[in-house]
Every structure is written in C-alpha cells, then in structure tokens.
Amino acid sequence: MRIVVHGQQAFGRAVLERLLERGENVVAVCCAPTKEGKPEDPLAELAREKGLPLHQPASWKTPEALELMQSFDADVCIMAYVLLFVPEAVRDAPRYGTFQYHPSLLPEHRGPSSINWPIAMGKTRTGLTIFWPDDGLDEGPILLQKTCEIGPDETLGDVYFKKLFPMGVDAMIESLELVKAGVLLKHDQRLEDGSYESWFKKDLARIDWSKPVAEVYNTIRAANPAPGAWTTHGGEEIAFFDSVRQDGDGTAGEVVSVSDDGMLVQGNGGRILVKRVRPKGAGKQPAAEWAAAAGVSAGTALGS
Known part of the structure; x- marks a missing residue:
C-alpha cells in the first residue's frame, strides 16, 4: 500500500x-x-x-x-x-x-x-x-x-x-x-455535535483564588507544561507547575508556609503545595528557591 x-x-x-x-x-x-x-x-x-x-x-x-x-x-x-x-x-x-x-x-x-x-x-x-x-x-x-x-x-x-x-x-x-482490511468506517457518525473549545491560552490560565480550590488545581494541571497557570506577586507574574492538592482552611491566595517541599498556598476550600514555578522572564525553578529570592513567606498574599 x-x-x-x-x-x-x-x-x-x-x-x-x-x-x-x-x-x-x-x-x-x-x-x-x-x-x-x-x-x-x-x-x-x-x-x-x-x-x-x-x-x-x-x-x-x-x-x-x-x-x-x-x-x-x-x-x-x-x-x-x-x-x-x-x-x-x-x-x-x-x-x-x-x-x-x-x-x-x-x-x-x-x-x-x-x-x-x-x-x-x-x-x-x-x-x-x-x-x-x-x-x-x-x-x-x-x-x-x-x-x-x-x-x-x-x-x-x-x-x-x-x-x-x-x-x-x-x-x-x-x-x-x-x-x-477494507474496514473504512466504524460507523457513519458526523462529528459536528459535541463541544468545541478554542486555544487554552494564557488569559484562561490566570488563577482566580476566589474559585474553589479544585478548579484552581485543575487549571494548574491543565496548563502544565504550557502555557503555565499563573498568578502575581508584587505586580510580577509567577507561573505554577508541579503541584499537589491538600486539605486546610485559611485566606484564599495567602501563602501558608515555605519549606524544602515547596510553597503551600491557601485556596478556597483547600490548599495547593506548589513545587516548581517560573518567574516572568526566567526559567523554571523550585518554588522554595523563588520564594526565598522574592521575599515570600507565610502570610504573603498572591494575586495582587
């Protein structure tokens, strides 16, 4: 053939x-x-x-x-x-x-x-x-x-x-x-129905901390490795990558703690441990490393 x-x-x-x-x-x-x-x-x-x-x-x-x-x-x-x-x-x-x-x-x-x-x-x-x-x-x-x-x-x-x-x-x-083998069609179904979604672009990957933590976590997963879900700190963009969802209460968008494991951020109804980030204009790096350089610690508010 x-x-x-x-x-x-x-x-x-x-x-x-x-x-x-x-x-x-x-x-x-x-x-x-x-x-x-x-x-x-x-x-x-x-x-x-x-x-x-x-x-x-x-x-x-x-x-x-x-x-x-x-x-x-x-x-x-x-x-x-x-x-x-x-x-x-x-x-x-x-x-x-x-x-x-x-x-x-x-x-x-x-x-x-x-x-x-x-x-x-x-x-x-x-x-x-x-x-x-x-x-x-x-x-x-x-x-x-x-x-x-x-x-x-x-x-x-x-x-x-x-x-x-x-x-x-x-x-x-x-x-x-x-x-x-001559099996040209499984069935003659046209695919004009169902759903259509355009590009999952950067604007859709911006984190809204007021949304339920499950939605925020899903956005981070869906944007990893590209385009990268992102928030801001001091007016500068910071993209999140490898993360883990955890339980816990507090003020949404606030950093709970920073450790060698990563940066723990409070969401709406749970927390997200962010392990790897990418500051704007830089490469990906451990979240703890970025937090130390950016002066981020427990109580820091993200998204502003």
Whole structure:
C-alpha cells in the first residue's frame, strides 16, 4: 500500500518511524514549512535522514497542492498532527482518502486545545479519535476511538506524553490495518455535535483564588507544561507547575508556609503545595528557591 504521511513535530515523527520499522511503503512525507530562524521539524528531519521525498507547501488550498497529492499515486494519506487546513479535493486524492488523529473523544473537545480542556473541567476520562476529516473543524466519520483515565493529579504533560501520544501512534497503525482490511468506517457518525473549545491560552490560565480550590488545581494541571497557570506577586507574574492538592482552611491566595517541599498556598476550600514555578522572564525553578529570592513567606498574599 502506497502511503503519504502528513504531519509535524514529535508525533508525526513517531508515526513515520513506526511505519518504516514495519517496512511500509511511504511514498511521500508532507510537513509544514520551516520558519526562518526556527529549527527544522522533527518529522522533516527524519524524512531527510531516510531519503524520503519531503514536501512542505505553505498552503494546500492551491491547484498546485492538489496536483502534488495526486502525483503521489497514494492509496491512503495519514494525517498525524496537522495544523494547516487540507481541503476535500486534496484529502480525497488518495484511493482510500485521508484519516486523521485527534487527542479527544470526538465529538467532545473539538478544537486545538483538546487535551487541556478535559483536565481543566475536572473530567476523569478522555481519549483519542481516528476519523475521516471533512471540511468542518474536527468533523467527519469515526474510524476508531481509544479511551484513557485522567488521574486526579495528572497534568497536561502526563496525559499526553504518557497516554495519548503512545496510544495515538498505536492507533494510527491499527487504523492503517483496518483500511488494508477494507474496514473504512466504524460507523457513519458526523462529528459536528459535541463541544468545541478554542486555544487554552494564557488569559484562561490566570488563577482566580476566589474559585474553589479544585478548579484552581485543575487549571494548574491543565496548563502544565504550557502555557503555565499563573498568578502575581508584587505586580510580577509567577507561573505554577508541579503541584499537589491538600486539605486546610485559611485566606484564599495567602501563602501558608515555605519549606524544602515547596510553597503551600491557601485556596478556597483547600490548599495547593506548589513545587516548581517560573518567574516572568526566567526559567523554571523550585518554588522554595523563588520564594526565598522574592521575599515570600507565610502570610504573603498572591494575586495582587
């Protein structure tokens, strides 16, 4: 089977690596253009290393892009983490079309921050979907889905790198086997329903200490490692990362104590032990180290 791999970053590279390990016939690799002054994408690096035809059009909405996909004479296109929009004519150029990976249980959490939002909402379950995309945003018939739990203390990084990333690579290969076997659709459900959430940006990661401590803790987990949940001290931003929720009462937003374990901050209905922080303009560091340098101690009010 002639396969086109279209993707980028570490996930796209991992899918390509797995295909090559299996001896699959990858006839072309497509990747977003390399930006000036930026390192080359890991997928593009691997394609060059293996001597595979690499194509990096700035847009797939042109007649030239359609001709390019048609020239591959492919049986299927595998889209692994693609941010550029690919129109229907290009997706349908391979004999069996194009299937795509999305890290949520579609139709829930359509959109670009589909891992952050379930954590921020306090959900205990998420997963991934392999589907046949149409021109809607994360819409189209489902090929397969896989589920996983979200642990009470797991962060964005935990859920993606330990679960959805490796599960996703396996699911892409399983999907390819389904296509080879002629199982093109699991069911003909369109994915225009469900929920759509936009980017989980910095403004959404600002900590509101008046909210219940569970919501604050979920925000910290959902924003770790990016964009980083943050508050202020003396008018300066400070982002929180590795943290643990604890019991305890007091004034929300006030530092309870600082120790080698971290900085214990009172929330609304509980406390959060912050172990690692990132001051604005600096790197990540132990919370106790930052607190000592910033003059933060028991009784210090954050968020002002």
